[in-house]
Amino acid sequence: MVSKKPRIVIIGAGMAGLTAANKLYTATCSNELFELLVVEGGTRIGGRINTSEFCGDRIELGATWIHGIGGSPIHKIAQEINSLESEKPWECMDGILEDPLTIAEGGYELNPSFVESISSLFKNLMDLAQGKVIDEDGEIDARLKQAAAKSAGNLSVGSFLKQGLDAYWRLTKDEKLAVNGIGNWSGKSLEEAIFAMHENTQRTYTSADDLHTLDYNAESEYKMFPGEEITIAKGYLSVIESLASVLPAGLIQLGRKVVKIEWQPETMNTEINNIGLPVKLHFCDGSTMYADHVIVTVSLGVLKQGIRQDSGMFSPPLPSFKTKAISRLGYGVVDKLFLQLSTSIADQEINDCKTKFPFLQMIFHQSDSNLRHPKIPWWIRRTAFLSPIYSNSRVLLSWFAGKEALHLESLNDEEILSGVSTTVSNLLSHNLCNSAGIPQPKFAKVLRTKWGTDPLFLGSYSYVSVGSSCDDLDSLAEPLPKNGNICSDSSSSSLSSSSPLQILFAGEATHRTHYSTTHGAYFSGLREANRLLKHYNCIGV
Ligand SMILES: Cc1cc2nc3c(=O)[nH]c(=O)nc-3n(C[C@H](O)[C@H](O)[C@H](O)COP(=O)(O)OP(=O)(O)OC[C@H]3O[C@@H](n4cnc5c(N)ncnc54)[C@H](O)[C@@H]3O)c2cc1C
Ligand SMILES: *[C@@H]1O[C@H](CO)[C@@H](O)[C@H](O)[C@H]1NC(C)=O
Numbered sequence: 001m002v003s004k005k006p007r008i009v010i011i012g013a014g015m016a017g018l019t020a021a022n023k024l025y026t027a028t029c030s031n032e033l034f035e036l037l038v039v040e041g042g043t044r045i046g047g048r049i050n051t052s053e054f055c056g057d058r059i060e061l062g063a064t065w066i067h068g069i070g071g072s073p074i075h076k077i078a079q080e081i082n083s084l085e086s087e088k089p090w091e092c093m094d095g096i097l098e099d100p101l102t103i104a105e106g107g108y109e110l111n112p113s114f115v116e117s118i119s120s121l122f123k124n125l126m127d128l129a130q131g132k133v134i135d136e137d138g139e140i141d142a143r144l145k146q147a148a149a150k151s152a153g154n155l156s157v158g159s160f161l162k163q164g165l166d167a168y169w170r171l172t173k174d175e176k177l178a179v180n181g182i183g184n185w186s187g188k189s190l191e192e193a194i195f196a197m198h199e200n201t202q203r204t205y206t207s208a209d210d211l212h213t214l215d216y217n218a219e220s221e222y223k224m225f226p227g228e229e230i231t232i233a234k235g236y237l238s239v240i241e242s243l244a245s246v247l248p249a250g251l252i253q254l255g256r257k258v259v260k261i262e263w264q265p266e267t268m269n270t271e272i273n274n275i276g277l278p279v280k281l282h283f284c285d286g287s288t289m290y291a292d293h294v295i296v297t298v299s300l301g302v303l304k305q306g307i308r309q310d311s312g313m314f315s316p317p318l319p320s321f322k323t324k325a326i327s328r329l330g331y332g333v334v335d336k337l338f339l340q341l342s343t344s345i346a347d348q349e350i351n352d353c354k355t356k357f358p359f360l361q362m363i364f365h366q367s368d369s370n371l372r373h374p375k376i377p378w379w380i381r382r383t384a385f386l387s388p389i390y391s392n393s394r395v396l397l398s399w400f401a402g403k404e405a406l407h408l409e410s411l412n413d414e415e416i417l418s419g420v421s422t423t424v425s426n427l428l429s430h431n432l433c434n435s436a437g438i439p440q441p442k443f444a445k446v447l448r449t450k451w452g453t454d455p456l457f458l459g460s461y462s463y464v465s466v467g468s469s470c471d472d473l474d475s476l477a478e479p480l481p482k483n484g485n486i487c488s489d490s491s492s493s494s495l496s497s498s499s500p501l502q503i504l505f506a507g508e509a510t511h512r513t514h515y516s517t518t519h520g521a522y523f524s525g526l527r528e529a530n531r532l533l534k535h536y537n538c539i540g541v
C-alpha cells in the first residue's frame with residue numbers, strides 16, 4: 001500500500017481538467033509518479049468548448065473568442081498548432097469590422113453617427129467601471145466621475161450605467177443638444193434603446209441576467225489581455241484536442257458521471273475505508289473508485305446544484321466557507337442561436353438587391369409598451385444583434401442571455417423561426433428590398449444551444465454578483481481539507497491527521513481575475529496541477 005503510486009482523479013474533461021492532466025502527465029519528474037485518470041460525465045471532451053457544424057459551416061456552440069491575444073495561453077497554443085488559419089470559412093464575425101446597420105423597431109434605419117454618440121458614452125462608462133483611463137477629450141465629464149465615486153460601495157454595474165445615462169441627459173439638456181426623434185420614437189427613447197442594446201451585449205459578456213446584480217467593484221479587478229479579440233479558424237476544439245493528444249488512450253474515461261464524492265475531513269476512518277485512500281467517488285452507474293486526490297472542475301452551476309441538501313454531491317458536505325462562496329457567486333445562462341437563411345432567398349437577387357445580410361443591430365422600444373409591436377416576442381427584445389458568422393455566410397447568429405436564453409431553450413424550432421421572422425420583417429419592413437439593399441430574409445433551419453438546462457453545465461459562466469466579491473473566487477479555489485496536514489509525505493502521518501489535498505478545485509469559476517473564460521480555466525488547471533507537483537516535491541517544467 002505504501003509503495004503504491006498516488007492516484008489522482010480529475011473530474012471533467014473541459015479546459016481546466018485537460019490542462020491539469022496535460023501538466024501532471026508531462027511534468028518530467030512525475031513520469032511514473034502518479035496514477036492519473038480523467039473522468040468525464042459527457043460523451044465527448046471539451047466541456048463548454050464544443051466546435052460543431054451547421055449547414056456546412058464550422059461554428060462554436062460554446063467558447064468562441066480569444067479575449068485579447070496578448071499573453072493569452074490559448075492564443076499561444078492555437079498558434080503553435082497552426083489553428084488560426086483555415087481554408088474553410090469559420091465564425092470569424094468579420095461583419096463587426098464593417099459599419100453595422102442599426103435599425104429601430106418599426107423599420108427606422110438610424111444614422112451611424114447618432115448611434116455612435118450613445119455607443120461611445122456606453123464604452124466610456126464601461127471603461128470607467130473597469131478602471132481604464134478615460135480620454136480627457138471623451139464624453140465623460142466630471143459629473144459622471146463624481147457619480148461613480150459617490151456610489152462606489154454596494155453598487156451594481158446596472159445602477160452605475162443608469163446614473164451615467166442620466167448624467168449624460170442632464171448634460172445634453174443643459175447644452176441644448178437634445179436630438180430629434182423619428183417616426184413614433186422620441187429622441188430620448190431612441191437614446192435609451194441604443195443604450196439598452198449595449199447593456200444587452202454586456203449581459204451576454206458577463207452572463208448576468210440583470211446588470212443590477214453584477215457587482216461594480218469586481219469589474220475593475222477583472223483582467224483582459226491586450227490586443228485583438230479573435231476566433232479560432234480551425235475551431236476551439238483543436239486547442240482541447242492538442243492538450244489531450246499527449247495523454248495515453250484510456251486515461252480519459254467518457255460517460256463517467258460522478259454523483260458523490262466521499263472525503264475525510266477528520267482523521268481517516270479506517271473502519272469505513274480499508275483501502276487506505278481518503279477519497280471515494282461514486283459514479284452514476286453505481287461503480288466506485290478510490291483516490292488520494294481529486295481535482296473537481298465541474299461548473300459553478302453543477303456545484304450550486306451539488307450543495308443543495310437533496311443532492312448531497314459531497315459527503316460530508318463542504319465546509320460553510322465553501323458553500324457560502326458557491327451560493328453567493330453569480331452564474332448565468334448565455335446561449336447562441338444559429339439560423340440558416342433559406343437558399344432561395346440567399347441565392348437569388350431580388351429586385352437587384354444584394355444578397356448579403358448585414359451586421360444588424362436591433363433597437364427595440366423600451367419603457368413605452370404601447371409602442372411595442374405586439375408580435376415581436378419578449379425573448380427577442382433583449383437581443384442586440386443578428387449577423388452572418390462571416391461575410392456572405394448563409395448562417396446567421398444571435399446571442400441570448402438570462403431569462404431570454406432559458407426561454408429560448410424551451411421553444412421548438414417553429415416558435416423560434418416564427419419569432420425571428422416577425423422581428424426581422426418588422427425591422428426591414430419598409431420594402432422588400434430596403435434602403436440598404438437587403439431582401440426580406442426567410443429562414444430554413446435553426447440550431448440553439450441549451451447550456452442552461454444541460455445537467456452537466458446548468459449555465460454558461462460565472463460572474464461576481466452584488467453581495468459577493470472576488471474573495472469568493474479565491475475561496476472556491478481553496479483545496480480541502482483546509483487544515484490538511486500539508487507536511488505529510490507518507491502514509492504514516494495520515495492516520496493521525498486528515499490526508500492533505502483530498503479535493504482540489506479548478507475551473508473557470510476558481511480564477512480571481514480571469515473567471516468566465518477559457519484561459520481562466522486553463523490557468524486554474526495549471527495551478528492545481530502545480531499544487532500537487534509541489535506537494536510531491538516536484539516543481540514541474
Ligand atoms: C455559450 C458560451 C460562450 C462562451 N464564450 C466564451 C468566449 O468567447 N471566450 C472564452 O474565453 N470563454 C467563453 N466561454 C466560457 C468558456 O467556455 C468556459 O469558461 C470554459 O470552457 C470552462 O472550462 P472548465 O474546464 O472550467 O469547465 P467545463 O468546460 O464546464 O468542464 C467541466 C467538465 O466537467 C464535466 N462534468 C460536469 N459534471 C460532472 C460530473 N458530475 N461528473 C463528471 N463530469 C462532470 C462536464 O461535462 C465538463 O466537460 C463561453 C461559454 C459558453 C457556454
Ligand atoms: C456539442 O455538439 C454536438 C454537435 O456537434 C451536439 O450534439 C451536442 O449536443 C453538443 N453539446 C453541448 C453540450 O452543447
Ligand SMILES: *[C@@H]1O[C@H](CO)[C@@H](O)[C@H](O)[C@H]1NC(C)=O
Nearest residue numbers: 105106107183184370371372
Ligand atoms: C409606430 O410606428 C410604426 C412604423 O410606422 C407603426 O407600424 C406602428 O403601428 C406605430 N405604433 C404606434 C403605437 O403608433
Ligand SMILES: *[C@@H]1O[C@H](CO)[C@@H](O)[C@H](O)[C@H]1NC(C)=O
Nearest residue numbers: 153154155156212213466467
Ligand atoms: C446592498 O445590496 C443589497 C443586495 O442587493 C441590498 O439589499 C442593499 O439594500 C444594498 N445596500 C445599500 C446600502 O445600498
